[in-house]
Amino acid sequence: MHLIINKKGEKEACTRMGFISKTVGVDGAVLLICSTGSAHDFDRPEHLFVLLEGKPVPYEVRSMLVRASGDEAVIRLEGVDDILAARPLCGLGVYLPDSEWPEHLQGEQKAEDLGGFNAYDKLGTWIGTIEEILEYPGNPVFKIVREGKEILIPVADELIRDILPEEKSVFLDPPDGLLDLYL
Secondary structure: OEEEEOOOOOEEEEEEEEEEEEEEOOOOEEEEEEOOOOHHHOOOOOEEEEEEOOEEEEEEEEEEEEOOOOOEEEEEEOOOOOHHHHHHHOOOEEEEEHHHOOHHHOOOOOHHHHOOOEEEOOOOOEEEEEEEEEOOOOOOEEEEEEOOEEEEEEOOHHHEEEEEHHHOEEEEOOOOOOHHHOO
């Protein structure tokens, strides 16, 4: 979660909705991969925030075309008019102010909120503590620390079995053999 200054001059939280995967064509369009919900859930937002050097930078959204898969959208941002301006945005996280999240997604636990949670496998064996989410283009991963060792597990809905916010616990079902690489 990051803080932005909204139109009223107030601080407001913004939450990651996805990341920019690649450029599309040569006119500055980019491909947004939604990691929370479907791109269909988001009516074309007025502004998106791209995380540049750790700070959310606002971009006005000129157009947004959701692809058939539902989790991707081709977007055009104000001031990004050619491929040279679009390339530096590739691989960066895209955030939306919490007040602009679709109502049915508000209050939903997001991966960014899981820092400090204890991670367990499907048998209830402690894996470690989630330290942060690392942004790799197309593949965000949980960085889990156990006894000084770093364990990386992909952030994917099919690998998250359960989240217990009250207990600060996450139950994961990592692919067979993945934990053997680390433990």
